[in-house]
Amino acid sequence: MNTAAACCETEPAQAPANTSRIGLIVPSSNTTMETELPELFRRQSQATGHRYTFHSARAGMKRVNREELAAMVGKAADCAASVSDADVDVIAYACLVAVMAQGPNAHVGSEQTIADAAANNGHPAEVTSSAGALVRTLQEMGARRIAMVTPYVPALTQTVADYIEGAGIEVVDSVSLSVDNNLEVGRLDPQQLPGIAQKLNREGVDAVILSACVQMPSLAAVQTAEDQLGVPVITAAVATTYEILKALGHTPAISGAGRLLAGDLVPAVK
Structure with a gap:
């Protein structure tokens, strides 16, 4: 042998x-x-x-x-x-x-x-x-108020919001894109995200979560969204x-x- x-x-x-x-x-x-x-x-x-x-x-x-x-x-x-x-x-x-x-x-x-x-x-x-990375990173950034975009149905978006708020961070506003097929989530166009984020209530927020999901593509839009919104922008992947x-x-x-x-x-x- x-x-x-x-x-x-x-x-x-x-x-x-x-x-x-x-x-x-x-x-x-x-x-x-x-x-x-x-x-x-x-x-x-x-x-x-x-x-x-x-x-x-x-x-x-x-x-x-x-x-x-x-x-x-x-x-x-x-x-x-x-x-x-x-x-x-x-x-x-x-x-x-x-x-x-x-x-x-x-x-x-x-x-x-x-x-x-x-x-x-x-x-x-x-x-x-x-999940842990998102809440710990927001805490390390000193973010107390955030707004976010998710691909989930509203009930799951609320689950995410409750989880984040349980970590001491207020979710001021959120958008649910209501896509429940995970393959379809991966086909969403990241170039649409800055425009979607612009519609969020961002009054007094310390950060925006552009994609509270590791499957929703967002990397191509992070820098653009941050430049446009004037606050730190992160995603679950970031x-x-x-x-x-x-x-x-x-x-x-x-x-x-x-x-x-x-x-x-x-x-x-x-």
């Missing part, structure tokens, strides 16, 4: 010193997270020289309803063990509303479940979730990227995606 070949089949190769491995857990119908995040990290690489690779596990979910969201949450541990086989440095659980629909502060338990599964599989990793960089100990240096990822955090509101 060829010992070297056997080792190659059972042990992931160690990443080079200037490379970080990012694990993603995404809904099976997600088509956006695995395009927007690599593009954001490509810009980070361009600015810093550090390289990032992506490794995904998929959990079945086609329609954005409470039953399928709950089923996806139940698959988190198995997905975490699977993606940790690649010896990733950080794992991002990328389905915001699946976690938020489980109740207040549910991201804490979800992130712990994923961390435990990876560690028990012999490959411990830092963990974030798009917040997840920010927390991945923090977990890796890397300073954000990403162009064209708003002030947060450019490394210019907004001071806390007094």
Whole structure:
């Protein structure tokens, strides 16, 4: 038996010193997270020289309803063990509303479940979730009042609003695009988002969430919306990227995606 070949089949190769491995857990119908995040990290690489690779596990979910969201949450541990086989440095659980629909502060338990599964599989990793990343990033920015755009039906948008408000952040206004087919969410035109955001009640808001969903494409519109609205603009994907960089100990240096990822955090509101 060829010992070297056997080792190659059972042990992931160690990443080079200037490379970080990012694990993603995404809904099976997600088509956006695995395009927007690599593009954001490509810009980070361009600015810093550090390289990032992506490794995904998929959990079945086609329609954005409470039953399928709950089923996806139940698959988190198995997905975490699977993606940790690649010896990733950080794992991002990328389905915001699946976690938020489980109740207040549910991201804490979800992130712990994923961390435990990876560690028990012999490959411990830092963990974030798009739900946790969004509320923690808003808190770090000092945002007390926000407005947001979601692709969800109104009832799920209210679930997201309640979750954010449970973290001490007032949701002044929201827009629901009422798309429940996750593939169709991924086909929405991001160029429409700045115009939609312009219609939000933004009086006294500290930030706008342009896409409170990792499946709704938004990267192409973040900088435009921020320039037009005059307040910080983030998305679920932007917040997840920010927390991945923090977990890796890397300073954000990403162009064209708003002030947060450019490394210019907004001071806390007094």
